[in-house]
Amino acid sequence: MIVAHLDLDAFFAAVEELEDPALRAKPLVVGGDPHGRGVVSTANYEARKFGIRSAMSCAEALRRCPHAVFVRPRHTVYREYSAVVWDTVASVVPTIERAGLDEGYLDVGEVAPDFARARAVAEAVQTAVRGATSLSCSLGVGTSKVVAKVASDRRKPGGLTIVPPGREAEFLAPFDIRLLPGIGPRTEERLRGLGIATLGALAALGDGDLATLLPGKNGRMLRDRARGIDPRPLEPPSERISISHEETFERDVGDLERLHEELRRMADRLAEHLISSGRAARTVTTKVRYPDFSIRSRSTSLPVGTDDAQRIGDLACALLDRALADRAGPLRLVGVGVSGFDPYRQLALPVGADTRPRAVDARAS
DNA sequence: TCTGGGGTCCTCCGCCTG
DNA sequence: TCTGCAGGCGGAGGACCC
Numbered sequence: 001m002i003v004a005h006l007d008l009d010a011f012f013a014a015v016e017e018l019e020d021p022a023l024r025a026k027p028l029v030v031g032g033d034p035h036g037r038g039v040v041s042t043a044n045y046e047a048r049k050f051g052i053r054s055a056m057s058c059a060e061a062l063r064r065c066p067h068a069v070f071v072r073p074r075h076t077v078y079r080e081y082s083a084v085v086w087d088t089v090a091s092v093v094p095t096i097e098r099a100g101l102d103e104g105y106l107d108v109g110e111v112a113p114d115f116a117r118a119r120a121v122a123e124a125v126q127t128a129v130r131g132a133t134s135l136s137c138s139l140g141v142g143t144s145k146v147v148a149k150v151a152s153d154r155r156k157p158g159g160l161t162i163v164p165p166g167r168e169a170e171f172l173a174p175f176d177i178r179l180l181p182g183i184g185p186r187t188e189e190r191l192r193g194l195g196i197a198t199l200g201a202l203a204a205l206g207d208g209d210l211a212t213l214l215p216g217k218n219g220r221m222l223r224d225r226a227r228g229i230d231p232r233p234l235e236p237p238s239e240r241i242s243i244s245h246e247e248t249f250e251r252d253v254g255d256l257e258r259l260h261e262e263l264r265r266m267a268d269r270l271a272e273h274l275i276s277s278g279r280a281a282r283t284v285t286t287k288v289r290y291p292d293f294s295i296r297s298r299s300t301s302l303p304v305g306t307d308d309a310q311r312i313g314d315l316a317c318a319l320l321d322r323a324l325a326d327r328a329g330p331l332r333l334v335g336v337g338v339s340g341f342d343p344y345r346q347l348a349l350p351v352g353a354d355t356r357p358r359a360v361d362a363r364a365s
Numbered sequence: 366t367c368t369g370g371g372g373t374c375c376t377c378c379g380c381c382t383g
Numbered sequence: 384t385c386t387g388c389a390g391g392c393g394g395a396g397g398a399c400c401c
């Protein structure tokens with residue numbers, strides 16, 4: 001397999017700069033309200049000089065760079081640019097797995113039989129994307145997704161890194177563990193606690209140490225990846241398996257009526273989404289976040305899917321009440337999600353019909 | 366009064382059933 | 384009739400990703 005990972009450089013910020021060229025020379029932060037509870041979605045390279053990074057709170061970003069320009073994300077605009085980018089990429093490499101608006105994997109082997117030709121293909125992709133959109137992207141090429149992904153991050157912006165076959169482990173070994181996809185803050189902490197700071201050290205872990213440190217198949221998977229072993233193929237696009245809405249309040253909310261109102265508003269949006277996509281959901285989940293950032297969720301499943309806003313809202317409110325009965329207090333966030341989709345809508349029942357739950361499949365009736 | 370929103374996947378636990 | 388066990392499944396939470 002010869003696979004490339006393509007990553008658009010500071011994508012949201014780059015689009016904003018294209019839309020308003022006056023922003024180009026300024027530190028630019030795409031994200032939430034710097035005077036509220038928002039976080040940084042993307043910062044341009046000028047802003048990154050001040051230490052501003054994705055996921056940092058906007059208030060912190062403002063402290064680091066008081067003269068930065070803050071703009072709210074405009075996902076509709078980014079989707080339009082993204083569509084042009086991926087159409088363009090597909091004209092060079094037909095088989096693609098998109099992994100978001102701004103990144104994805106390319107089956108380079110399909111058009112380049114060997115690594116000698118892979119560089120030319122990758123360069124052709126970069127040239128085509130820049131020609132169609134004026135956006136720059138970075139690419140990594142390797143024998144697996146994980147190697148390509150780590151490689152694409154090496155020479156940003158506008159870089160190209162090729163890892164020849166047989167050199168994967170050697171390439172990965174010096175990098176910090178946090179650069180490996182699948183290692184987040186928790187796993188990083190555990191690994192560092194035992195002095196494991198590089199992918200080389202992770203790759204060298206014996207079975208015993210690995211089983212103690214990262215039990216389960218996740219540990220074996222991460223060690224394999226650190227060795228450059230990653231059998232994941234490129235996947236075709238798949239249907240979403242859940243939809244949710246959530247909102248962080250400007251100030252923590254303890255008023256139950258207000259919380260119920262918020263949940264019903266979200267339930268309305270979810271129902272609209274379900275109806276427009278002709279689906280019904282069997283599972284409703286309510287999520288709450290307390291001021292100390294701890295999260296609780298409560299969920300319930302119906303025997304038959306529903307797309308009814310009132311029903312989803314009722315269930316979401318009842319689940320919220322359950323969560324608050326277990327732990328009361330003001331909330332920082334509430335959210336509602338639906339999952340377990342049936343492809344068909346709930347059938348309308350005549351007035352007076354027995355609507356008690358029964359173990360039947362809507363599709364059978 | 367640092368820390369969004371929208372997702373996926375995995376694991377663990379308890380309950381139910383054969 | 385009781386008990387133990389295994390498997391399926393729902394619920395809850397953790398971790399991670401963009």
